[in-house]
Amino acid sequence: MKVYEKAPAKINLLLDVLRKREDGFHEVEMVMTMVDLADRLEMEELPRDTIIISSQAGYIPLDEKNLAFQAAKLIKERCDVRKGVYIHLDKNIPVAAGLAGGSSDAAATLRGLNRLWGLDISEDELCRLGAELGSDVPYCVTGGTAIARGRGEKLERIASPPQCWVVLAKPPINVSTADVYGKLRASELKRHPSLSGMRAAIEEGSFSGICSHLGNVLESVTLPMYPEVMQLKDIMRRLGADGVLMSGSGPTVFGLVGKEAKVSRIYNGLRGFCKEVYVVRMLT
Ligand code: ATP
Numbered sequence: 255m256k257v258y259e260k261a262p263a264k265i266n267l268l269l270d271v272l273r274k275r276e277d278g279f280h281e282v283e284m285v286m287t288m289v290d291l292a293d294r295l296e297m298e299e300l301p302r303d304t305i306i307i308s309s310q311a312g313y314i315p316l317d318e319k320n321l322a323f324q325a326a327k328l329i330k331e332r333c334d335v336r337k338g339v340y341i342h343l344d345k346n347i348p349v350a351a352g353l354a355g356g357s358s359d360a361a362a363t364l365r366g367l368n369r370l371w372g373l374d375i376s377e378d379e380l381c382r383l384g385a386e387l388g389s390d391v392p393y394c395v396t397g398g399t400a401i402a403r404g405r406g407e408k409l410e411r412i413a414s415p416p417q418c419w420v421v422l423a424k425p426p427i428n429v430s431t432a433d434v435y436g437k438l439r440a441s442e443l444k445r446h447p448s449l450s451g452m453r454a455a456i457e458e459g460s461f462s463g464i465c466s467h468l469g470n471v472l473e474s475v476t477l478p479m480y481p482e483v484m485q486l487k488d489i490m491r492r493l494g495a496d497g498v499l500m501s502g503s504g505p506t507v508f509g510l511v512g513k514e515a516k517v518s519r520i521y522n523g524l525r526g527f528c529k530e531v532y533v534v535r536m537l538t
Contacts (some may be wrong), residue, residue, distance in 0.1 A: 267415070268283070283449050288398070301337065314345065325363035370483045437475045438513040
């Protein structure tokens with residue numbers, strides 16, 4: 255038997271860090287939503303008690319370092335499943351890009367194996383398992399648009415933003431999320447984005463309100479380290495994107511665009527500076 259799952263990329267419309275906690279994690283407030291750029295996972299039961307990962311992408315680990323492998327191992331152990339699984343990852347989401355590709359693969363593996371093995375695990379329980387794998391995994395289990403608090407695992411579902419185009423541009427650098435959080439001095443942050451403003455804009459369905467409330471405090475670390483990210487933001491703004499922000503810890507920059515007529519100009523303009531540019535829709 256085989257099951258298929260889609261693992262979409264996430265963007266942060268807002269990412270705030272409130273403080274560093276005693277356990278070393280950061281207390282965050284994030285508004286997350288998904289875009290129509292996705293990895294595709296195929297999972298097939300194996301009679302032998304083993305986990306095998308394959309992918310067409312040559313640049314991700316295929317052993318126990320792969321988050322899909324870790325998700326499969328975790329669910330097998332917790333549910334005492336003695337069967338094996340073959341997981342093929344069709345990677346489309348750029349890696350170490352701030353788009354939660356690995357987390358979304360892990361979440362899709364949890365959802366898929368729950369179905370493949372008929373485990374009947376509730377969504378809440380899948381989220382709890384996901385939290386053991388990474389801070390973004392619980393959100394990726396449920397998807398939609400959500401406010402994430404705590405270290406990312408406390409989720410509140412909110413309305414979807416109005417439909418728009420999202421242009422993603424990833425400069426040719428890989429940014430380590432752990433490195434960016436490690437360099438952040440949360441107590442020294444001078445400005446915080448307004449969660450209440452963003453929530454109100456989303457609830458009112460105000461595209462311009464969403465664009466004006468975009469904010470990500472991790473830009474204060476990543477932009478000085480990688481000037482090309484700042485440059486991409488400027489170019490995207492000049493080309494006419496309505497709202498521009500770095501996603502997660504970067505380096506991907508996204509632009510929200512309301513009018514389809516503007517999209518190809520922005521895409522073509524960016525392609526002159528950056529090889530990896532994607533035009534996608536917001537998943538609503
Ligand atoms: P986030 O936004 O959650 O910080 P990211 O988009 O910055 O995530 P990922 O693409 O998830 O980063 O990759 C981070 C690291 O995880 C990479 O070094 C990669 O080798 C490793 N990794 C493990 N499993 C996967 C996977 N299934 N897909 C992509 N990367 C993976």
